Amino acid sequence: xxxxxxxxxxLIKTRGQQVTLRCSSQSGHNTVSWYQxxxxxxxxxxxxxxxxxxxxxxxxxxxxxxxQFPNYSSELNVNALELDDSALYLCASxxxxxxQETQYFGPGTRLLVL
Amino acid sequence: xxxxxxxxxxFNVPEGATVAFNCTYSNSASQSFFWYRQDCRKEPKLLMSVxxxxxxxxxxxxxxxxxxxxxxxxxRDSKLSDSATYLCVVRRRNSGYSTLTFGKGTMLLVSP
Numbered sequence: 001x002x003x004x005x006x007x008x009x010x011l012i013k014t015r016g017q018q019v020t021l022r023c024s025s026q027s028g029h030n031t032v033s034w035y036q037x038x039x040x041x042x043x044x045x046x047x048x049x050x051x052x053x054x055x056x057x058x059x060x061x062x063x064x065x066x067x068q069f070p071n072y073s074s075e076l077n078v079n080a081l082e083l084d085d086s087a088l089y090l091c092a093s094x095x096x097x098x099x100q101e102t103q104y105f106g107p108g109t110r111l112l113v114l
Numbered sequence: 115x116x117x118x119x120x121x122x123x124x125f126n127v128p129e130g131a132t133v134a135f136n137c138t139y140s141n142s143a144s145q146s147f148f149w150y151r152q153d154c155r156k157e158p159k160l161l162m163s164v165x166x167x168x169x170x171x172x173x174x175x176x177x178x179x180x181x182x183x184x185x186x187x188x189x190r191d192s193k194l195s196d197s198a199t200y201l202c203v204v205r206r207r208n209s210g211y212s213t214l215t216f217g218k219g220t221m222l223l224v225s226p
Contacts, residue, residue, distance in 0.1 A: 042216030
């Protein structure tokens with residue numbers, strides 16, 4: 001196993017609600033990236049946190065936000081949920097090494113928005 | 115045009131068969147290349163990195179052609195346990211961070 005954990009494993013919400021997903025990175029890793037994987041698609045990059053700062057973002061609206069804590073664990077928050085937000089949310093941790101780092105994925109959180 | 119394109123399959127092959135997957139990428143600034151494997155309802159797991167010189171890991175051979183922006187994966191002597199979705203992935207360095215861009219994946223079904 002990768003040592004990356006995510007919670008909860010599954011979640012059901014309704015449109016307009018807010019959700020917080022959590023990720024604990026592998027020991028020694030200081031970078032967490034979040035991805036959204038819709039059914040039948042590959043994972044899409046949401047954003048990346050390095051040493052508690054967002055240092056990169058994909059093509060996702062501001063209602064997707066995040067945090068990274070001093071222990072390098074991370075949260076993904078999604079406000080004003082839409083039906084299309086239903087997906088598998090994956091976090092990946094890595095140890096920054098000039099762009100050569102390997103990302104290790106957690107098992108993901110399955111979010112269903114009704 | 116998608117940044118990483120793959121044939122979604124599914125590829126249905128019998129045990130013991132050889133199967134090849136192809137992938138093209140559009141951004142010439144892509145620096146590193148990978149194949150990930152994803153089992154149903156699980157997270158992606160790194161299968162192997164891909165180098166221009168070609169590289170092999172047991173029954174798996176990966177190849178990169180930077181001039182054609184083309185990546186391939188060859189699986190020899192397919193096993194039932196190889197059934198999964200294979201994701202072609204490129205990494206590109208942006209200002210201060212690197213991102214992974216995934217293809218949609220190619221589904222492989224190996225039957226007895």
